[in-house]
Amino acid sequence: MKKEPLTHLFAYGTLMCEDIMKEVSGLRLEHAPGILCGYSRRAVKGEYYPAIMPDKEESVDGVLYRNVPASAWERLDRFEGEMYERRSVRILLADGSTALAAVYVTKPEFRGHLEAAKWDFDGFLKRGKILFQERYKGYQSL
Numbered sequence: 001m002k003k004e005p006l007t008h009l010f011a012y013g014t015l016m017c018e019d020i021m022k023e024v025s026g027l028r029l030e031h032a033p034g035i036l037c038g039y040s041r042r043a044v045k046g047e048y049y050p051a052i053m054p055d056k057e058e059s060v061d062g063v064l065y066r067n068v069p070a071s072a073w074e075r076l077d078r079f080e081g082e083m084y085e086r087r088s089v090r091i092l093l094a095d096g097s098t099a100l101a102a103v104y105v106t107k108p109e110f111r112g113h114l115e116a117a118k119w120d121f122d123g124f125l126k127r128g129k130i131l132f133q134e135r136y137k138g139y140q141s142l
Helices: 018-025 070-080 108-113 121-135 137-141
Strands: 009-011 031-044 050-065 084-093 098-106 114-118
Touching (some): 018 070, 050 084, 070 137, 098 108, 108 114
Antiparallel strands (some): 009 050, 031 050, 031 084, 031 114
16 A cells, blocks of 8 residues: 655744745645644754654644645755755644644754753844844755
8 A cells, every 4th residue: 555645744943934935835725723742843053943853751733734745845855965864753733723834853863952941933034034034054955
């Protein structure tokens, strides 16, 4: 039996911003808040964006984008770059239901780039978003 490709994306960092997601994917996508259990979101050293890694004791708030087309996945993969791998995860939604989604997880060989400090989305919006949009090399791959 052939495995169906994932069509939903769980975003936990910069892609939670609708304008950034539209720039990267080329689309405005339907979305809803969600929670990913069993992962921890950390700041990346010297950067404005986060990464996640498995952590049984933690959970990560984010946004579930629904029905991401194949053309957008290609752009998302290039934008995220070599530090991340796409994994299949189950997301908890506000109504108590769950959805299967893809998420970009830090590859084990890059976990040394993560800070002990958790990444703060509100702080990103206040202090880092503009700098991220000006400097992040992932935009050059689009």
